[in-house]
Amino acid sequence: MTTSNDMPIGSWTQTSVRSFISSYSGQSVFTTLSNAGQNNNDLYVSATAAFNDGDEFANMSGGLQMTTVGSKTKASLPQGTWAKTAYNTVWCQASYMFQANENFPFVRDCSGNLQPLNTAGLIYLSSVITGTSNYPQNCFALPTATLSNQGSTFVASQATPQAYTDQQILKAIEKKNLGSGYWPKGDWSSSAEQSSVSVIDYCGNYLIGALLKQANGDSRAAFATFCQGDSFSNNNGYFQLTPGNTTKAQLPQGSWVETAFDLIWAPSKQILVSSANTRSFLGTNINAGTPYATFISFFPASDGSPCTQTGFGTVPLNLSNQSGVLVPQSESSSSSGDGWLMKALKWAAHEVVSEAESEAESALQSAASDAADAAVAALF
Structure with a gap:
């Protein structure tokens, strides 16, 4: 069980009524139930974000926005202006979440290039970036990439280098x-x-x-x-x-x-x-x-x-x-933001993860990473 001392710091704590820490495929995340903000005194929403030591967060209408980026997080995430309009951001090592197909162990990154799943530093990134939609946007990215938010879309400034053309x-x-x-x-x-x-x-x-x-x-x-x-x-x-x-x-x-x-x-x-x-x-x-x-x-x-x-x-x-x-076909772009953000506990991890469960998860992540290495090695 985690303690309050394990939580990231920041002004989000002033509006949170309940919070806990869990894991997102090996990456620490915290989930909080917070007041959505001004004129929403009775409305509480759930928000989840990944973090490392040194990160700080604020409550953005019930969402979690990173206001200070620690050195470890900065080294893990792609660069660029996208983070200024991002909240409820989670990420993890790609090979910890995805199984590598033995015939095609590749995923398409944010610039459209195919990357081996075992590429060092390759992450799966999910974040709400404001604009056309307030639903989560996702991409595979390397920390060397530079991204911007163009209408709730991750756009790379240039193609990311490939290990294989x-x-x-x-x-x-x-x-x-x-x-x-x-x-x-x-x-x-x-x-x-x-x-x-x-x-x-x-x-x-x-x-x-x-x-x-x-x-x-x-x-x-x-x-x-x-x-x-x-x-x-x-x-x-x-x-x-x-x-x-x-x-x-x-x-x-x-x-x-x-x-x-x-x-x-x-x-x-x-x-x-x-x-x-x-x-x-x-x-x-x-x-x-x-x-x-x-x-x-x-x-x-x-x-x-x-x-x-x-x-x-x-x-x-x-x-x-x-x-x-991608937005729900029955909703207009102006209304698409309320679908998940304004409903409490729509997406949240388990509050308590036992030591045995944590060890089992780590073993599966390690096996998936090893499988990715083997699949790429078999092709090249």
């Missing part, structure tokens, strides 16, 4: 190629470099990688997940699902999928470490056992912008793409 990744997955008999349907193949195409098993479905022609005549390395019978078109060098696909029945519903380019997805049970808990796009709890929960990663535009959408959703959700941000 997309062309090297295409070459590596050839070892696992199932052959042309597994290719998805659609006219994408007419504008692909045939020798570059590989289809591999991925998280219970398939993943395709290929060099696709862009409008300017250049070729671009594109990657997407699909089910048997799915069909793709080539939209300026990006895979785009065509109507009537099996895949759509396994994804959050709504119009967002019509502008999801190079969509990589996996059921949460196939990609999350069994001990991990994280947030959905609406801030609700997601873990490996959540029914019909899916991890998705895609480009919301096919214009080459260094902007991606990453996170978890459930099949019943009905989402739309509003300027690159």
